[in-house]
Amino acid sequence: MKRYIFLLFIGLSALSCKKLIETGDPKNQLTTDKVFADSTSATAALGNLYAQFERGFEPNLTPNIGLYTDELNVTSTGTNESEFLQSRLSVTNSTNLGLWQVLCAVIYGCNDLLEKTKSSPEFPVSKVTQLTSEARFLRAYAYFYLVNLYGRVPLLLSTNAKSNRQAAQNDQTEVFQQINTDLQAAKQGLTEVYLGPGKTRANKWAAGAMLARVYLNQKNWAAAEDEASQVIGSGLYLPLDAAADVFKSGSKESILQFWTQQGFISSSANLLPASDTSLPAYPITDALYTSFEAADVRKSNWTGTSIVTTAGVSETYHYSAKYKNKEAGSGSPEYLMALRLSEQYLIRAEARAWLGRLPEAKQDLNVIRHRAGLLNTTAGNQQELLEAIARERRVELFNEWGARFIDLKRTGTINAVLGSYKNTWKPTAAWFPIPQSEINYNNKLIQNLGYN
Incomplete structure (x- = not known):
């Protein structure tokens, strides 16, 4: 099993969106015919898709998006880091290209898995449902970051080279509609049961938690409140852990974590x-x-x-120092947190505040504050409460999956906050540039404003 995952990771991590629209199967040491010959090898391929978020995407996203906003500084800069620190990425920035490539590799792998498992006579219906539901969850997870970083992106739902070769960008609304569709299908197809070690493969509530995040991003307050309420109401993730235990592999409040082989996350280094x-x-x-x-x-x-x-x-x-481990052998292994219950309380608090349900919103906010050893919020009206929730999100979710960057954009405060924080900020920096190598290959792609 580990060998399958290793070989697939080497092959798929080299893919870019150019490769996604150019070729059929990825060229690696294990052909997709063999990968999908049985459910064991297909599950290994799925495991590789999870692994790419922990090994390839998050370790580059977290430090660099922290530099890009107001969370992190850097003590030794190269060209790539300097561009992120100044929020002025070049179209040839290799770290930016790497982020794009890993997300596209995951999307390709999900499309490939969806196509192959549905067409294979070797798979029982229950296994097809499980694998395709997880693939749709991961595709939605990847597209959520692709659309939040780059805006208009190609919506590619197959591995067909002919139809994808000259794919144009889709509006963000269309991409979000597909994200919603994938997550709703995943939620319907998955159960509450976790497969594999710990909570390292998506279940029904992982899809619901991600839906709540997406609905918040879309300002669909009622839907965000409903999805977050269902996750909280499941009772599976309560009580909240003490702050010292949140990011350990056995965290009660974790809804989804990405497994780490050595017991420490790649970002720790x-x-x-x-x-x-x-x-x-x-x-x-x-x-x-x-x-x-x-x-x-x-x-x-x-x-x-x-x-x-x-x-x-x-x-x-x-x-x-949310994560403490940086080498193997710790008695308290850590997995990379992807979704956790505290975020669901903050999502529901914000949604309820916008819906005018202020006492309930305060109650949710205070759950998080009490775990942090703080007193109840003193916010007295809707605006004060929304500001209090934004402050709480900042200190609760710092250095987690670019939450600060996404929050500043969705609340319309990014120019005011980062414009006053750094004199190199420009409004067009709210979107990353599409890597020039992708535009060179596909002339249908239009560069984001400010990068021509």
Whole structure:
């Protein structure tokens, strides 16, 4: 099983959207005919798609999107990091290309799995339903980030080279409609039961939690409130863990985590310094650090401090420490958190605030505040409550899957916040550039404004 996953990861991680629209099967050491010959190998292929988020996408997204916004600084910059820090990406930025490529590789793999499993006579109906539901969940998860980073993107739902070769971009509304369709189908096809180790494969509530996130992004308050309520009401993820235990592999509030073979996430190598006297590569900003209230236990549990002495002069740096492990052998293994219950409370709080249900919104917000060791919110009206929820999202979800960037965009505050934070910010930076290599291949692609 591990060999299947390794070979597939090597092959698929090299794909770009150019390859997605250019070829049929990915060229790797294990052909797709063999991959989908039985349910065991098909499940291994599915496992590879999950693995690409933990190994290929998130480790590049988290530090760089933190630089791009107001969450992280960097202590040693190359060209790519400098462009993210200034929020001025070039169309040839290799990290940006890598983000695009991994998402497209996942989408290709999901399309391939959907096509092959449905057409295979070797698969029982129950197995087809399970595999295709998870594939649709992962395709929606990938498209959510593709559309939030790049805006208008090609909506590719097959591996047919002829039909995809000159695919034009779709409006964001169309992409979100497909995301909703995929997640609704996944939710219907999946059960509450988790397969595999821990909570590392999507179940019914993972699809519901992702739907709640997507509906919030679309400002569909009623639907976001309903989906979040169903997840919370399932009772599977309560009580909330203590702050120190949230990101461990056995976290009660985790709805979906990406499995890690060594017990530590790939991002840790970048975010955690070698010791508390070593210089962090990506220290958190003063703006983020000072946004925590004094009594907030998240500040003491989810951030670390390094005191670095150079030539007799000491300087203090703070860094993200939600995850503690950076090498194998820990007695408390950590998996990469993808979806968790605290976010669902904050989604429901915001949706209820917009719906005018202020007492219920406050109650949800206070659940998160109490876990953080804080008193009830003092917000008195709708606007104050929405601002309080936004502040809570910032300190609860910092350095998690670009939540800060997505939140600033969906609330329409990105230009005001980042424009006042960095003098290099331009309104067109709300969208990343489509990699030039993709445009060179497909002349139907139109570059985002500000990058020509």
